[in-house]
Structure formats: C-alpha cells, structure tokens
Amino acid sequence: MTELEKGPRGLRRGRGARERILSASEQLFREQGINSTGMDQLCAVAEVSKRTLYQHFTGKDELIAECLRRFDPDVLPEVFGRTDLTPRERLLAVFDVHSPLCPFIAAAVEIPDPGHAARVHARDYKLAFAARLTDAAREAGADDPEQLGEQLALLLDGASARGRVLNTEAFTTAAAIAAVLVDNAIPASTMKMA
Known part of the structure; x- marks a missing residue:
C-alpha cells in the first residue's frame, strides 16, 4: 500500500472499503451484539x-x-436448492446448516422499533424461511404442511435462541425432535417415495 492509498490517519481507503465495513459489522454484531458495537470501533476494525x-x-x-x-x-439455498436430497431430507438438513447465532433473532431482540428496516427484514426472512419449510413439507407429502413448516421454524428458532443464551449446542437435540415431527406428519406410504 502506498502513501497515496492511506487516509488522513493512515487508515486504508478506496476500493474494498464497503466490503471491509460490512465484514467488520457482521463480525462485531455477531460477537458482541448490535447495540454494543460503536461506530468508532467499527471504523477501527474495518x-x-x-x-x-x-x-x-x-x-x-x-x-x-x-x-x-x-x-x-x-x-x-445449500439445503432448499439441493436436488440430490428428498424433501424429507431437506426438512432435516436445515438443522445441520442453520446458523446457531441467528442474526435475525439478534436484530429483532436488540432493535425495539418494529418498523426499523432491520426488524422488517428479519420478519420477512423468518416468514420466507417458514414458507420454504412448508413447501418442502408439502413436497414430502405431509398431512398438514403449513403446521409442519411452522413447527420446524419454531424449533429452529428455539434452538438458535437457546444456544445463544446458554452458549451451548442445541441443534442436535432439535434435529432429533424434528425427525419425530417429520415422521409423524408424513404418512408412511408417502415417506417411502419421498
């Protein structure tokens, strides 16, 4: 880096600044929370x-x-876009890849204003996630795909919140519960084909 590429305090500037800001924000928000992250600290890390x-x-x-x-x-998409998995397998695979520190839950908890853009996006994401689960449940032949989709979404959110609060792994237990829910919701005759 030449002197021309440095800002007034020797900080890097120019190309890549936006990405560094976003990466630093994601890291700090995840590690210490949104409200605990100050702009000065964010600038220093970025x-x-x-x-x-x-x-x-x-x-x-x-x-x-x-x-x-x-x-x-x-x-x-690493779950719902996979064609090598049956719909039932996709329903259970979300417990293997879902983030234990869900930023959508964190944002909803830390930002009190329901009209805040981040809260709105968190709500929309959670609705879209439940809809993807419902679609997979429908493909798998669930008797009540809407109910199964909502149950699995609730189970995932609960595991994420519990893991965050207790700093423990809750997804293994949640996956076992999910398997019971899925098996009970999908008729045995349908499961052999799914």
Missing part, C-alpha cells in the same frame, strides 16, 4: 475513517439492515 463509512452508509441503521440482507438472501 480500517476506514468515519467519513468513508458515512459515504457508504447513512448510519448504523442502514448498515444493520444491509448486513441482514447479505446474510442469507436466497433462504438457505
């Missing part, structure tokens, strides 16, 4: 000046919303 940060984002609210938009824009 190696940008406050001026640079505000050139890319109007403020912390916009930054939080953008971090959530980037987290999983296609709603777990």
